[in-house]
Amino acid sequence: METVANLTRKEQVIRSAAQLFREKGYAASSMRDLAQKLGIEAASLYSHIKSKEEILQSLCFDMATEFRKSLEEVEKQKLSPSERLRKGIIGHIQVMAKDLTASAVFMNEHRHLSQPFLRDFLLLRINYINRFKSMIEDGIRTGQFKESIDKKLAVMTLFSSLNWMPMWYDPKSDIDPTELGQQLSDMLVNGLKKN
Amino acid sequence: METVANLTRKEQVIRSAAQLFREKGYAASSMRDLAQKLGIEAASLYSHIKSKEEILQSLCFDMATEFRKSLEEVEKQKLSPSERLRKGIIGHIQVMAKDLTASAVFMNEHRHLSQPFLRDFLLLRINYINRFKSMIEDGIRTGQFKESIDKKLAVMTLFSSLNWMPMWYDPKSDIDPTELGQQLSDMLVNGLKKN
DNA sequence: CCTACCGATCGGTAGG
DNA sequence: CCTACCGATCGGTAGG
Numbered sequence: 001m002e003t004v005a006n007l008t009r010k011e012q013v014i015r016s017a018a019q020l021f022r023e024k025g026y027a028a029s030s031m032r033d034l035a036q037k038l039g040i041e042a043a044s045l046y047s048h049i050k051s052k053e054e055i056l057q058s059l060c061f062d063m064a065t066e067f068r069k070s071l072e073e074v075e076k077q078k079l080s081p082s083e084r085l086r087k088g089i090i091g092h093i094q095v096m097a098k099d100l101t102a103s104a105v106f107m108n109e110h111r112h113l114s115q116p117f118l119r120d121f122l123l124l125r126i127n128y129i130n131r132f133k134s135m136i137e138d139g140i141r142t143g144q145f146k147e148s149i150d151k152k153l154a155v156m157t158l159f160s161s162l163n164w165m166p167m168w169y170d171p172k173s174d175i176d177p178t179e180l181g182q183q184l185s186d187m188l189v190n191g192l193k194k195n
Numbered sequence: 196m197e198t199v200a201n202l203t204r205k206e207q208v209i210r211s212a213a214q215l216f217r218e219k220g221y222a223a224s225s226m227r228d229l230a231q232k233l234g235i236e237a238a239s240l241y242s243h244i245k246s247k248e249e250i251l252q253s254l255c256f257d258m259a260t261e262f263r264k265s266l267e268e269v270e271k272q273k274l275s276p277s278e279r280l281r282k283g284i285i286g287h288i289q290v291m292a293k294d295l296t297a298s299a300v301f302m303n304e305h306r307h308l309s310q311p312f313l314r315d316f317l318l319l320r321i322n323y324i325n326r327f328k329s330m331i332e333d334g335i336r337t338g339q340f341k342e343s344i345d346k347k348l349a350v351m352t353l354f355s356s357l358n359w360m361p362m363w364y365d366p367k368s369d370i371d372p373t374e375l376g377q378q379l380s381d382m383l384v385n386g387l388k389k390n
Numbered sequence: 391c392c393t394a395c396c397g398a399t400c401g402g403t404a405g406g
Numbered sequence: 407c408c409t410a411c412c413g414a415t416c417g418g419t420a421g422g
Contacts (some may be wrong), residue, residue: 027222028307037402043402044407052401108303112223116287150370152363157382160359161352168351177344183345187352226417238418247417292405 017055018101020052020066026056026109056109057117061119062126063106066135071163081139082189088132089188090181097169097177136193138174157187208233210241212250213296221251221304252312258301259319261290266326275383276334283327284383285376287357292364292372299361301303324350353383 020029031052037040046076049055070091074084096103110121133155139145156188161184174180202210211232215224226247230237252292265286269279291298305316309387334340356379369375 024224025306027220030399033400041408043409043411046402047407100309104342111220114287149382153375153378156359156363157379160362162355163349164355164359167355168347174347177356180348183348184352187349188343191293216405225415227415238395238420241418242391304395 009109012063013045013048014055014058018059018099018105021056021059021109022101022104024113031062051178053112053114053117056105056112059102059105060110060113060117060121063095063099063102064121064128066098068124069127070095071128075131080144081135081142082144083144085135086140086185086189088135089158089162089185090178093165093181093184094177096162096165097171097180099173100166100169107163107166117136129159161188197307208240208243209253213254213294213300216254216304217296217299221300221307245339246310248307248309251300251307254297254300255305255308255316256296256319257310258290258294259316259323261293262287262323262388263319265290266323270345272328276330276337276338277339280327280330280334281380281384283330284353284357284380285373288360288376288379289362289372291357292366292375295364295366302358302361324354327353356383 001110004023013034017029017034018038023029024033030044032042035045038045071088072090074087077084079087086149105184111118113121129141133151136145136149136151136154136158140147140149140151165180165184171177198278208229212224215229218224219228219237225237225242227237232239233240244308244375253279263329266283269282269286272282280314280352282384306313328346331346333351335342335346360375360379364374364375370378
């Protein structure tokens with residue numbers, strides 16, 4: 001059980017940075033903004049982190065790891081394609097719900113990674129997307145999903161819906177993450193399902 | 196019929212800026228980058244535009260106007276809620292397809308507008324979204340759509356799918372915009388429809 | 391559309 | 407974690 005008080009100073013820096021990056025975007029966030037949020041001088045940040053980009057790297061790759069782990073859990077299970085897709089969607093939403101701020105940064109700011117990090121990140125992402133695409137293809141092959149659907153459109157629509165969630169989802173006023181995952185997958189999967 | 200050659204210099208500046216903003220983001224795009232793209236000095240840009248932000252304002256509000264016009268056309272027609280929603284979706288996609296670059300900027304960079312432009316922009320957007328939400332509510336009231344759906348989730352899923360389209364849609368390798376609109380609305384609306 | 395330039399701010403370092 | 411500071415770059419202006 002991790003509490004705010006137990007965060008190392010480095011973790012505090014990264015969390016504050018995530019909030020800042022989410023609000024203003026990575027490029028428009030200055031190290032002086034970040035220092036001010038933490039009540040220290042900008043130069044002092046460099047006792048904890050090597051560079052501004054290192055923070056972005058942590059945020060992006062840590063989230064990528066969480067998504068991958070969640071998907072691997074689902075792939076282990078013996079399920080029908082539509083059930084596997086449903087569980088994959090719910091897992092993805094649960095990972096995002098655990099840290100909506102980092103999720104928003106992951107989604108919107110990864111393009112500011114420099115090489116070779118950007119390339120590595122995009123490879124992880126395409127791999128993740130392709131594994132969802134396979135579920136859809138399996139569903140078409142087994143007859144659970146319509147053959148008429150455009151696979152690329154289907155998987156992109158799925159990821160669009162998933163990735164925008166941090167932009168509007170408010171855990172205080174909206175339904176809880178698991179219920180959200182259920183409803184979203186119902187909405188998408190039943191839109192794919194025959195009849 | 197407008198051709199590249201007929202663009203005023205100001206329009207050329209705005210189009211080049213849109214490409215730049217889409218690729219690197221507004222904050223990370225410098226006026227020197229933009230000038231280089233056009234083969235002139237940075238200072239010369241200011242003969243055509245008042246400021247960097249004025250370019251962003253043009254892009255965002257011009258797109259907003261196009262979206263509003265498209266929606267008004269659909270609202271004029273006497274249609275069932277699901278048909279109206281379908282036409283609204285197709286119209287939205289057609290507007291985006293006319294300028295995917297500006298659409299991407301509209302979606303991703305509007306937050307860099309300063310006040311009062313940002314506030315005005317967000318008001319236009321919430322109004323637009325609410326008009327789509329009404330279509331969904333009408334569909335529920337008339338029994339075309341399931342009563343069990345979360346309206347906010349449904350409309351946000353819809354807009355997520357629409358707004359991410361410029362991120363992956365390639366008019367050269369993918370289906371054409373009208374067909375895309377048909378398929379996307381089928382996928383979403385049939386996911387909403389009873390049975 | 392250019393040259394010449396401005397004040398402000400940027401990410402980051404040295405040294406303590 | 408701070409003071410002091412650096413070179414680079416930013417959006418933009420003056421004047422032609």
